[in-house]
Amino acid sequence: MVDRINDIAWQAHQGSVAAIIQLLNEKLAQSCVRTRAIFSDGVLQILCEAAKVEQLEQSPLVEQIQQILESIAPRHIRRVKINSRIVREQQLLWLKEIDSDRENQLLWSQEITLIQPNIVKQLIKDFTEAQAELGKPNYPKTQVSRPLVLINKEKYQNKPKTKILAAAGLCSLLLLSWVVYAQLGNKLKNLIQPETSKSLTTENTNDRKAQTPSRSPNNSFSEPSDDPFQVSVRIANQASASGKTATTSTQWLEIAAKWQRASDLMSTVPQTHSRYQEAKIRTQLYKKYSEAAQKESGKSKS
Structure with missing residues (x-):
């Protein structure tokens, strides 16, 4: 196997500017185009030089250079600016010179962005x-x-x-x-079930206790099962369970409706209720879950 120190393609992939230029010059030799490059301020500045203007035609040359660079996939290089001019004597500070007077120094320049490979x-x-x-x-x-x-x-x-x-x-x-x-x-699914899953056991216990008849003097509901807090929690638990398996837009819309129904019910809990402060918090929380489910429905297939 060739030692990595002599593997030009591997060095170019690692982001070596010298190796990138060597590969570009090899592949552009038939076009009689010579390249030089400097990495400056997060941009790979490439200078293309040729003896004739027709050898530096912008569209095909830019396309060819972009294909070469994307096949190399150099690390940490995404932005590339391609500059072109008629060949001149070797200049060590060519980038500084063309930046000082681009209109007179260059035939054209174009910036491109390399497609990032799948990490x-x-x-x-x-x-x-x-x-x-x-x-x-x-x-x-x-x-x-x-x-x-x-x-x-x-x-x-x-x-x-x-x-x-x-x-x-x-x-x-x-x-x-x-x-x-x-x-x-799993970002959205974790968003929809942060506190509900933690309180599921507690709420189920409260539901069982609520089945024992009790009536508050100021409570306008006829029986414990009509307690808006408990009904809202049951609907929220159903929405949370459905969110674990939902895949289609229709399913997410149904879940959003359940969360909204749970929020609306929770907002009707009277101030005399023993869990009124908690109900205020859950009203806003369930509303946010409903909005999140609606957004997910737009991403999912129907």
Whole structure:
């Protein structure tokens, strides 16, 4: 396997500007276009030079450079500004010169944004490559003399340690990306059931106790089962349970309606009720859950 220090494609993928320019010049050689580049203020500035104006036609050249860069997928590089001009003598400070007078220095310039590759797929690819390298023995090709053998032995003893650390790092990144993906997927469901799931056991106990007839002097309801607080909690529990399995827009709309019904009922709890302060809080909470379910219905397929 080619040593990474000599692998231009791998270095370009890691974000090496020198390696990126080498690959660009190789692929643009048939077009007689030469490139130079500088990474400045988060933007990869590329200068394209050719002897003739027709060799620097904007649309095809920009498209070709974008395809090359996206196939390389350089790390930490997303914004690219492509500048073009007729070839001149080598200039070390070319970016400063063209920035000072772009209208007279350039034929044209255009900024592009590279499409970001799928992070999970990229991590899997990097991890696979690291494992493949880790599994291959590293023997010196020749043994010219004893001192050289000793030097190579120390080199090859240290190299596996570096690869093990790299593989461990990639494993950590892969695990982290999976956790983030899983959390984003369940974000809404966790939003809809934060406190309801915690109080489910308590509310069920209260429901059973409420079945024992009791009447408050100032309560306008004829029987305990008509208590708006308890009815609202039962509807909220139903909405929470439905939210765990909902997948379609219609199901989410039904859940939103249940949360809204629970909020409306909770808002009717009289001030004389023993849990009036809690009812005020739940009224707003259930309303937010209803709004969240309505938003989810817009994302889901009907």
